[in-house]
Amino acid sequence: MTTIKTSHAASTTNGKHMRSHSLKSLPEVQAVVITDKKKQSTYATGDTQNVLTTAKITSTWKQACDRTRDRTKQLLRRTMSWKSNTNSIPQPEVQITEDEECVNSALEVYIRATWVKRCSGKTNEKKTDYLVELSSIQEEKFIHFFKYYLDGDCDGFVFEHDFHQLFEKLRRFADWSPQCHEYIISKQVLEELVRVFFPCKEGQNVAFISLSMDDWLKTWQHYLNGCSTISNLPLWLKYLMNILFKSLDSGNGVIKRENLQRFYCTFLDSNCEESKEPMIDNVYKFLTSNGDFLLDYEVWSLCFANWLLGTKPNGSGQWLFGRCGLTSDFFPIDYSAMNSTKEMRDTYSLKRRSHRYSVIV
Structure with a gap:
């Protein structure tokens, strides 16, 4: 009894409950x-x-x-x-x-x-590796330029000096000085044209390389493949288009009929068909849509693109460098049915076959 009281007293010392033995201890x-x-x-x-x-x-x-x-x-x-x-x-x-x-x-x-x-x-888009063939009207336009602007001796071959003669004639026609900005650009375009049409190997002299008619067409086919608008054209073609326009510009940003006539007389022949009055009027109508538009740079670029990319006849740029390709005439209109009487007219019927060759609509 004494031990129990002592332990109880120890556990309740100072009025607080304290454990003498904790598990955490x-x-x-x-x-x-x-x-x-x-x-x-x-x-x-x-x-x-x-x-x-x-x-x-x-x-x-x-x-x-x-x-x-x-x-x-x-x-x-x-x-x-x-x-x-x-x-x-x-x-x-x-x-x-x-x-x-x-x-x-x-x-x-x-x-x-x-x-x-x-x-x-x-x-992984499919890309066509084959070359699109030139149309017949495209070949005719390029052949016309080859014959009358480059092949001066008419032997069927063109050399590097033929391109130099063409650009020298263009400089004299536009009256550009050797220090002129346009002439410097034309020289750069000439160098690019020679590099494109006369590819030579290392150590080979470009002056002895000839360009045939077939090589001329194949080169155009290669560089125009996949081109559908002016923006797709190579850079040297865009500069060539710009240089030609500046050589024909009358000073106010518009090519006049007289400048175009003088251009044909200089590069083709003084007695060529394009320089005569009836033909130059038709050519100018082609380029300006019968006079509805001024032949400014925008219209000139569209005509130049049509000369390069146009695959069908009667385009605006078909006669840009001279007349080439036949123009299809409009179909004839038969007015005999309008001038006929009722007795002469053949009434349409499903039961019998008609012999008429004109129709009144």
Whole structure:
């Protein structure tokens, strides 16, 4: 009885309830509690990391869906660099089950496959390697220029000095000085023309290379392949179009009929058909749509593009460098049915065949 009272008195000293022996005071229990806290903190860190990784992948995927195909490659590079940076950062080891690993790998492969498919959908376009043949009217226009502007001796071959003579004649026609800005550009265009039409190997002299009619047409076929508008033309052709316009410009940005007539007399012949009054009027009507438009630079560029790319006759630029190709006449109109009487007219009937050759509409 005395022992029990003593222990009770010790436990209730100063009016406070105190335990003399707590479980945490034991060293074995303290070690177990510390280990549990470490595991809980490790699991909490791993869960936070997984949540951040999932959020990052989700936001990246939403951005990729909102972007167009042009930004897909950039997004792919950014995502791959982000993965490489995250892999270099030391992270606590997290135990991942086999099911979670399979899900993550499947999601990663799916995202990569989708991006690669979207990228390849634009780049893997079919391109035609074959050359489109020139039409008959295109060949006739190029042959006309070859004969009357380059082949002065009419032997069927053109050399480098023939191109130099053509541009020298153009300089004298436009009255350009050797220091003139237009003449300097024309010399650069001449060098490009020689390089295009006289391809020579290393150590070969371009002065001894000849250009036949077939090579002339094949070169045009190669450079005009795939061109449908003025913007598709090579740069040297655009400059050639500009130089020709400036040589014919009367000073106010418009080519007059007199300048065009003088151009034909200089390059073709003084007694050529294009320089005569009836023909020069028809040529100028072709270029200006019967006088509805001024022959300014915009109309001239359209006519020049039609001379190069026009595959059908009766185009605005068909006679740009002289008359070539036949023009199709309009179909004749029969007015005999309008001037006939009712007795002469043959009434239409489904039961019998008619012998009429004109119809009144």
